Amino acid sequence: MAHVIVNEGLVDEAFISERCDLDEYENWAAFVADPQHSPDVLEAVTRVPAGDLRAAARLYATARNAAIYYGLGVTEHSQGSSTVMAIANLAMATGNIGRPGVGVNPLRGQNNVQGSCDMGSFPHELSGYRHISDTATRQMFEQDWGVVLDPEPGLRIPNMLDAAIDGSFRAIYIQGEDILQSDRDTKNVAAGLAAMDCVIVHDLFLNETASYAHMFLPGSTFLEKDGTFTNPERRIQMVRKVMEPANGLQDWEVTQELARAMGLGWNHAHPSGIMDEIARLTPSFAGVSHARLDAEGSLQWPVNEAAPDGSPIMHVDGFARGPNGKGRGRFVVTDYVPTDEKTGPRFPLLLTTGRILSQYNVGAQTRRTANSVWHAEDVLEMHPQDAENRGLGHGDWVRLASRKGETTLRLDVTERVAPGVVYTTFHHPETQANVVTTEFSDWATNCPEYKVTAVQVTPSNGPSDWQRDYGALSRRARRVVVAGAEPAE
Amino acid sequence: MSAAGTGERLRYMADQIARNFAAMGEDEAIAATAEHIALFWDPRMKAAILADDPAHLSPIAAAAIARLAATRT
Secondary structure, three states: OHHHHHHOOOOOHHHHHHHEOHHHHHHHHHHHHOHHHOHHHHHHHHOOOHHHHHHHHHHHHHOOOOEEEEOHHHHOOOOHHHHHHHHHHHHHHOOOOOOOOOEEEEOOOOOOHHHHHHOOOOOOEEOOOEEOOOHHHHHHHHHHHOOOOOOOOOOOHHHHHHHHHHOOOOEEEEEOOOHHHHOOOHHHHHHHHHHOOEEEEEEOOOOOHHHHOOEEEEOOOHHHOOEEEEOOOOEEEEEOOOOOOOOOOOHHHHHHHHHHHOOOOOOOOOHHHHHHHHHHHOHHHOOOOHHHHHHHOEEEOOOOOOOOOOOOOOOOOOEOOOHHHOEOEOOOOOOOOOOOOOOOOOOOEEEEEEOOOOOOOOOOOHHHOHHHHOOOOOEEEEOHHHHHHOOOOOOOEEEEEOOOOEEEEEEEEOOOOOOOEEEEEOOOOOOOHHHOOOOOEOOOOOOEOOOOEEEEEEEOOOOOHHHHHHHHHHHHHOOOOOOOOOOOO | OOHHHHHHHHHHHHHHHHHHHHHHOHHHHHHHHHHHHHHHOOHHHHHHHHHOOHHHOOHHHHHHHHHHHHHHO
């Protein structure tokens, strides 16, 4: 699309000259204008007809307002970060950013993933997306908390698991996430958890990760706690407790008790005090408080002196890069680097995994509801041609295998998937679709490449060895043993 | 995965970062790869890749690691 927009003169020259770094733009424009990036050349790779791609590029570039919305189908690839940067390039090149009705809008995978990111849940950042190596920011926290902070980044989940297996990462506190079922390459996750000295799982239910927990802390639902959730348009919204938590404590109280038990003097009385601390230490949240959220309903950060009522639109008169958030837009050259996960004679099909409407993620919550009537098990979708070539019929038990592992599930023969591609969900622990997915991940973020796994599908007459072993482990892990009594098998 | 396995993983990660910056041109790609590893890798990962034999790495990744080593001395 960028090739067409640049070569057909559809760029917004006024926006680029006013808002973007011109040298970086020229460099990027020369790169995308190269004939090797034309729709005709790339048709063989993308399978998108060149005419359709040209039409899409012209439509996007010439519309009065054009917005890009994208989901996990963009990010869960080894090139996910490159694609996000390529999307930002397109928006800047056509002036479709920084005003109402346009922009780049990621549709996040969970209700509060935006809030978690905002609060520095990345291993290299403090709240407000400030790198831990930034001395001034770090000192602000050190003075407020009375501690010394390590200026180096921490580990991401896959690297934590590898470090656990190597013996240098020994304990983990997992809150509201079921990494055994949701992360890629389940055997690697299981080996990492099993190698740790202390695994604490804090969740609503005994999820699959809890099978490896040394300690389980019961969580509270959104109806049992106060706080905020932040949605993908940076809108901070109140969450209000409507009933006392059945376990006796809200999640933040459990975490605070754990900190106190480890000798830290945490002494918050209410989440509003935690928000006051966030506002004190995070410039983009400086004007946020529970009192304001109560009075105004919601606020979109940044909320501070420069934007006292919040910021419905980002990048209005500058980009975050540079001093005072008024920098010039940066065009980044993003070449297509194919994944190393390749189909071949042993694994000739491409598996992509995803979610369906009636089940949420690993299903820890939704499998316990009547939604399971709509989706009682994970099934494998396969094109009729591929099914016929393998002598497989609708509803058959099949073995889904990759170089990492195998599982069994029922077949759904459907034209919803293209020939050569199979699709399944990861909602059910009996299937554990991530036994099959690989260690490959995005080059910059290490987001697992859930959308690309080379697989083979063959007839099956029962569960795989992994499923049998895991079923036994799961039953053992959930036994309730009364102190002093003989454990029952 | 054994320590050797983790070593291979880190080499793969460094090479993958370098490949994705390669279109920027060699000098910029080396600088960007070194900066990325400095900003996003945990100290034990940095120590492991710095101690590794650069012959196992692609030329851009090897040059980035050499640059990283030079900034740490």
